Amino acid sequence: MVTAPARGSFIGGIGWRLEEVSIVLGGRRIVEQCSTQAAAGSATVLVGPSGCGKTTLLRALGELIKVQAGHISHRSANGAELARGACHVSFCFQEPRLLPWLSALDNAALPLSLAGVPREDARARAAVELSRTGLADAKELLPRALSGGMQMRVALARALVTTPNLLLLDEPFAALDELRRMQLDEALRALHAELGFTMVFVTHSSAEAAFIGDRVLVMGTNARGIVADLAMSASARNAAHRTREEFAHDLARIERALHSQAEVP
């Protein structure tokens, strides 16, 4: 029997909602009266210049930081508010953040083993996630033997091993070269289609935003919050998508919003 993790009692995505959220960090207003929401299973991208508060908002969604005012809630597929800790949230950071003394497999199994899942169960489930992210042959390698892209794949497997309802990604592939980043973007969209989790993805690349998001929220500086709320085209996100006309169109809309920061919904 596979033991379920301590939290995360159901499979699939959850919705989330921000109501009049304000966040102050170190005496500086980062986010002011920000409201928006997303449906279960959605893929939302936060994009904007440095210092616009996109990472802060993501961390608040993951309950890593407190909000000074307003309300952040996680919602079931039918819209009911979920109690704190009732759903499973996973985080992917800007860096892989792997423990250097553990193999790829043990790193991917870490969330389960910290939650008390027996070692062999945890490793078996981690092995499944590592094959999903394309690392079936590198399970026993230590992080230092892996390339940056492969380390990030381990981090992705570690985020998926707890079958998250909500996956939060903070510029996860920003340190990789263009080609690797595009490959990982494609892998992530494929996993999203396969597993049905809700994701929120932070990036400063408009091309990545257009590819990952069903919806792209453009954020402005000086705590202006969300300045544009753009729905992306609905076509399938594979490598070919980047050559489609819809993609070019989506990209242009994001670029325009970023440059003018005036396209308020």
Place this chain on the structure above:
Amino acid sequence: MRALWPTLVLAALLFAGWEAAVWLFEPGDYVLPAPSTVTSEAWRSKGLLFAALARTSLAATLGFLIAALVGISAGALLSLSSFLRRGLYPLATLLQMVPIIAIAPVLVIWCGYGLPTVVAAAAIVAVFPVLANTLDGIRSTDHRLHELFTVLRATRAQRLLRLELPAARPQIITGLRIAAGLAVIGCVVGEFVGSFVSDPPIGTVIQTAMREGRTALVLAAVATSCCAGFALFAAVSLVGHFMLRRWHESGMRS
């Protein structure tokens, strides 16, 4: 082995110079015996020196193990509470300032003559570097990994046992290496005041030989204690190397 040759050449030159100086100036065996005299004295007293080496090594190893256990546990404990850290760390520093030769007589009063006093002296001088390095290693754990453990809702015990202590291993091993050398020093000092002359360890051999004016035997015994210290140091380094070589920079250089 290739890395050792400068040391070997230098040592050979030093001993040759020493031998030549003794031959030239004839200071007398009581003041400065030649290396050859020390070697032949060591050979003649090999039974005595081996027995002394065994006794001192046992005591030093026991003292080292106690220091390792206490130092790592205390370091971990102090890392958990800033109250304990601020309260106890200065006291631990003070403990390090107390000259071991000065408290050795008190140890004899508390522990009696023989092994316990010697082991206690070894443990007291060896514990501080282990504690300080453990604490330092734990406190310099990558804050980004701490945040990962926060996201994964790790308990405080999990954070200590699965993140902080494993991450502190390089510093802990540095502390243990320093402690290995210090344990032998503490032992010999403890033996000066707290050992039986009937079963002499190295410290006692040195004292007896000094009283009898046998400088060559004193130097042979000093060399023997160096061997004990070096063996303990090498053993710790070897264990550290195998513990770290797969993932930490310090363990990869062979």
